[in-house]
Amino acid sequence: MLYHYTSLATFALILTTKSIKFNRLDLVDDPDESLFGYGDSDMKLNSSSFVSCWTEDKVENIALWKMYTDLKGVRIGLDKDMFVVYKINDKTSFLKERFYRDGHLAVSSDMNNTEPCNVKYDLKDDNDAVKCYKEYAVSCKNGDILLHTNEIGIHKKKYWDFQKEARFIIRGMSVNEKGAIIDRPLERESFYIPLKWEAMKKNASCFRT
Secondary structure (H helix, E strand, C coil): CEEEECCCCCCCCHHHCEEEEEHHHHCCCCCCHHHHCCCCCCHHHHHHHHEEEEEEEEEEHHHHHHHHCCCCEEEEECCCCCCCCCCECCCCECCCCEEEECCCCCCHHHHHHCCECCCCEEEECHHHHHHHHHCEEEEEECCCEEEHHHHHEEEEEEEHHHCCCEEEEEEEEECCCCCCCCCCCCCCEEEEEEECHHHHHHHEEEEEC
16 A cells, blocks of 8 residues: 545545646656756756655654645555556556657657556765766667666655655656657646546545644
């Protein structure tokens, strides 16, 4: 089971829409998520990925209550397979299309999955962050740029480890009209991904008011 701390207003929106918001990765609470680019081109790949952030810690965390609810909100507990997903070839996807396009945003089901990813708290400082973003996720071979998308959105500095975070991630790319990768900010800031409503109904929520 995973847990999500949120405000009463956001919880009401979840109940109304029966969905969870995936925020663009450069808009979440850790500024490092948008500070560093990938590879020699310094591409901001985080700005074309979207996340829903949870914790694996079943024990109530006062720091998370304070950060995300100001001690007045809701802690939701749901099974890891909480989302409606679509079978595309041999993979599952949060989106119906194998190749999704919205303006300059492109998302391929081939570079995504629907399992939560455990965040790695393996960055000591900015130098580690630069190495991570410059070397892990982008490499060059025979003049081609290779994107190791499974490295995007899972590395954070050690002082965040109290979150014990697990993330659902939709990894995309910013592309031009011909489909070539470009370093351009996206207009889209979020996705709303439907919940399996039976999962929501059978799990109780913890309130602080």
